[in-house]
Amino acid sequence: MGRIPQAFRKVAAQSPVSTLLKAKTSSVLQEEKAPPLVPHLQRKKNFSQKKPFAKNDSAAKTTVPSFFFESANLSDAKSLFNSFISSTTDAPSEPSFYNSILQSFSSVSSVQDSIFFLNHMVKQHPPFCPNRFTYHTLLKQACSSADEQSLSGVHNVLNLMTNSGFPPNQVSTDVAARALCECGREEDAVELVKELSTKNSLPDTYTYNFMVRHLVKKRSVSSANSFINDMKDFGINPDLVTYTIMIDNVCNTKNLREAMRLLRVLSEKGFKPDCYVYNTIMKGYAHLSQGGDVLGVYKRMLDEEVVPDHITYNTLIFGLSKSGRVKDAKKFLQVMTEKGHTPDAITYTSLMNGMCREGDALGALALLGEMERKGCSPNSCTYNTLLLGLCKGRQLNEGVKLYEMMKKCDIKLETGSYGTLLRALCRQGRVAEAYEVFDYAIESKSIPDIAAYSTLESTLKWLKKAREQGLVV
Structure with a gap:
């Protein structure tokens, strides 16, 4: 629905036309099964330079929206505007006021009706001179129109802009592309x-990189590459941000070979990759448990004289720990401290996870104590990682102690640690304690009730079968 400026309120209250605002019949919208999909109008930054109101300017209050256009009927809108103009002796002169009226109507009307309404406003109130923002309102509406299957409506608005003395510029390109x-x-x-680029309305770097980011996210890397290649014909080349967007995307899709190729291209084009780029590639290798490649990227980073940051060391420790290179991870924990970066909960949890994977759950427990002595507070992930490792490492008594500590601190159980603790308790015949863990999981809302029940049920079934086979007492 479109908002109507405050100045309309008085007129609408005194005129029968106000009843038209609530009329649901519309020659434009044949059916109204749901509210319009466009957002409610908000005051937004003007694309052109805004002229601030003076503090004593009463017109400033008139631009504040107060209620909505609920009818998309063009005749209704014209009548209401006429009533406002005829009954107001001191109508605001600022274009922003009339732009807000147009925005209100455009949020519920068709593009063609919005153009008709704009022409009517200019004819009925000549002091109103449309500016570039006025036409950008129409341009955005044309681009956002859900029933448009072609760009004909957009071209109509662009032609109107040119004929009115406001040919498309970089801002126009940005408005259209985003919409x-x-x-x-x-x-x-x-x-x-591409069409606007042929007409000297080239996108700026922000619009260009927005397009690249949107294409790799919503479409594919190949579509983004095609766009990049096409824009080279207009003298627009990818910059560091562009390559970073591409590298980030291919890393998220685990295409690390392409990431390294892009890194080489980046260097060949004369750009120096920053810390974020290297961290992104390291993270991709880390999730694939390729510790050697993580270390290789780190060394290349140093060769390029890029200074590692806190995230670099956390990613390095995570990747090495995950790939079974705990000794190397511990070394970098020391290096991290020497370089002035304080290890945090993520650092220690990554290392604990690696130690537990190697069967050194007690060593991970000792690391928890070191972590706390150094003033670093464990988080929920830290406790659950350690609990899982202790139970899997057959250190159940230590695991139960840690669980009791978690209860006192109201720390929720994660699905993995909950199920592992239940099975470890039942394996040793400590069924009553297993039920108590189940109760805590339910009461603390650690995991969904159904998941908690099904895990307990499957564990008890396993216990019954194991007892029948003499596997447990």
Whole structure:
């Protein structure tokens, strides 16, 4: 629904036209099964330079929206505007006021009706001179129109802009590209950006990188590469941000070979990869448990004289621990401290996880004590990682002690640690304690009730079968 400026309220209250605001019949919208999908109008930053109101300017209050257009009927909107103009002797002169009226109507009307309404406003109130923001309102509406299957409506608005003395510029390109992408029309956005580029409305770096980011996220890397190659014809080349976006995406899809290729291209183009780029690639290798490659990226980072940050060391320790290179991870814990970076809960938890994987759960428990002595507070993930490791490492008594500590601190159990603790207790015939753990999981809302019940049920079934086979007492 479109908001109506405050100045309309008095007129609407005195005029029968106000009843039209609540009319649901519309020649434009044949059916109204649900509220319009466009957002309610909010005061937004003007694309052109905004002229601030003076503190004593009463017109400032008139631009604040107060209620909604509920009818998309063009005649209703014209009548209401006419009533406002005829009954107001001191109508605001600022274009922003009339732009807000147009925005209100455009949020519920068709593009063509919005253009008609704009023409009517100018005709009925000549002091109103549309500016670039006025036409950008129409441009955004045309791009966001859900019933548009082509760019004809967008072209109509662009032609109107040119004929009115406001040919498209970089801001116009940005408005159109973002509006089209927001409603899933990426192909149209690419087509329009290239078309506007031929008419000297080249996208700036922000719009260009927005398109690249949106294409790799919503479409594919190949579509982004095609866009990048096409824009080279207009003299627009990828920058450091562009390559970072691409590297981040291919790392998330575990295509590390492509990430390293892009890293080489980045260097060949004269760009120096920053810490974020290296951290992103290291993270990709870390999740694949490729500790050697993580270390290789780190060494290359040093060779390029890029200074590692806190995230670098956390990623390095995580990757080495996950790939079974705990000794190397411990060395970098020391290096991290020497370089002035304080290990945090993520650092210690990553190392504990690696130690537990190697069967050194007691060593991980000792690391917990060291962590606390150094003033670093464990988090829920730390406790659950350690509890899981102790139970799997057949250190149940220590695990139960840790569990009791977690209860006192109201720390919730995670699904993995909960199930492992239940099975470890039942394996030793400590069924009553297993039920108590189940009760705590339910009361603390650690995991969904169904998951808690099913885990307990399957564990008890296993226990019964194991007893029948003489595997447990």
